[in-house]
Amino acid sequence: MTDPLVIFTPSGKRGRFPTGTPILTAARQLGVDLDSVCGGRGICSKCQVSPGYGQFSKHGVTVAPDALSEWNSVEERYDSIRGLPKGRRLGCQATVQGDVVIDVPPESQVHKQVVRKEVTARDIRMDPATRLYFVEVAEPDMHEPSGDLQRLSEALEAQWQTGPVSASLPLLRKLQPTLRAGNWQVTVALYQGHDDAAPRITDIWPGLYEGGLYGLAVDLGSTTIAAHLCDLRTGAVLAAGGRMNPQIRFGEDLMSRVSYVMMNPGGDLEMTRAVRDAINALAGEIAAEAGADPAMIVETVIVCNPVMHHLLLGIDPVELGQAPFALATSDSLALDGSDLDLAALHPAASVYILPCIAGHVGADSAAVALSEEPGKQDALTLIVDVGTNAEILLGNRERVLACSSPTGPAFEGAQISSGQRAAPGAIERVEIDPVSKEPRFRVIGCDLWSDGPGFDEATRATGITGICGSGIIEAIAEMRMAGLVDARGLNGSAEQTGSARMVPEGRTHSYLLHESSDGRRITVTQGDIRAIQLAKSALYAGARLLMDEFGVDKVERVVLAGAFGAHISPKHAMVLGMIPDAPLEHVRSAGNAAGTGARIALLNRAARAEIESTVHRITKVETAIAPKFQEHFVNANSLPHATDPFPELNRIVALPDLSFNTSGDGSEGGRRRRRRG
Ligand code: FES
16 A cells, blocks of 8 residues: 655655644655644644645646644644634644645745735745744753753754854843743744854743744835834734934935034934934834734844945944045945944844945945846846936846946935925826816826815815926926927926916926915926926936946846835936837836835845845946036936937827027026026
């Protein structure tokens, strides 16, 4: 008689096992991913499986109703207390009695895939650095003297093959009472990094610990700090939130923060304290939202640009303000939460900071590279992370290049006359009729267009308060398509354009987008257009510099990353020449790719090793000293561009060919005026 055949799905792994073999044992021997925290003692319920009965022609087996042992008292007890879902068995209790097909549901897999919402994004394979282990420890014996930690370590090695473990002094203080309270059965949270260092005990509980175990993925930006609270067992995002970076009060952009440090001795310490306090507060807020204890956040991954990186770590960022932009370290960092005063987290929490690519291209770009994987693409892909600084990556399987470009805060609504941050009441979408030149728009917080019935009613509470970054891009692009602004970015007069909405403002003209009943006007001024031109020229010039370096004048795919990237309309971005010409169907938004990269590194140790080796293969291009940057910048000033053709754009949009410059010398209204950016 041959032994019964056990087939696992979805893995397809199969093998023959003697009658009476527990399913968990069969799974382990075949290398099937089946979870267990209690090591088969029937108390954790992590090993749940769904046996299938009947005929499985695909597998060539028929499973009899008695293919598994009968429901036993352990399962009975578990079911009566906690309830086992219908059709489920505990893999450590059910034994093989005949040929059987066993499905391992996703929640019973240790390395389950965390499915991401974005269609094109890869799923995350669960393999966090911190995991829970239930273990039975030998009691002390006078005849064989050894320490409690040594016996715990031996038990972990024997029952879970962890290798020798280490423990901090605070943990040692907790060890003896916990072992005794648990009657020599304890659960330990073990941190095992992606290097060869010995695993470290983060915490210990008597008996089986079934409480929460959390990780925090933080995207520390110059303007905002965004974070996701994740369940380290399932990978689920339990809550997400953000708050303003309090360092804004020291300077809106990075360089002004560096100069604050230069001018104010000790200013870096103030900024370090401010950002650490903000992360603590954010962790508390997000945990509260999820109904979780922030003190059970045992791991944090942080991604940030180089200046934020240094300010968070308490390193003077002054070297980053001047060539050659030397980082104190570009390597990844594995720290303790206490090193960064992250007191809201678990006292033994670990912090992982992704590596930086170079002095201007930080761990946030590394996180984008981890999330978007330009080096694994066949198509030449340009990834633009638009914020106060634009981080740009260009690459394919051959190689990947990176640079950053100082776009300034105009894309976020700053430096714009009616500009505001993206908040309810801000105009975010704009359309201008090419014939009547009349606008219609939508505001954040309302799904209706401004010319539709019910709009006034629906926006009464928020009002129409200003225009946000994506709104100003659409407004200017629509003005360009409607012939209200020319290729050089010059607004026409009412006479030149035939639109009474072009209102004089000093020597220039502004487009009247909205006037509220109390006379408050939202206009797109000549200054607004100049501010956007400067920002977009910096962005385009950075991308163009990378294309030069790559030896191409066309890209195949464009990915817009960053919170703002998620809201930009690709067509309008291309009309303005923010991004190089590309087939519109190949321009997509990746949302907060840096935040996603942080989440990947939080949930998967191998991803940390992967990005550490990837950053070494990314070639950094320095925009500040590149002689061609200025030339590209000047040419990119036009809408969409002075010299580069935009054939893909021209296929879908016919841009009016006009000039509102009446003086013939390239100036505005007869006088050359320059605005300060
Ligand atoms: Fe814990 Fe089966 S392994 S209940």
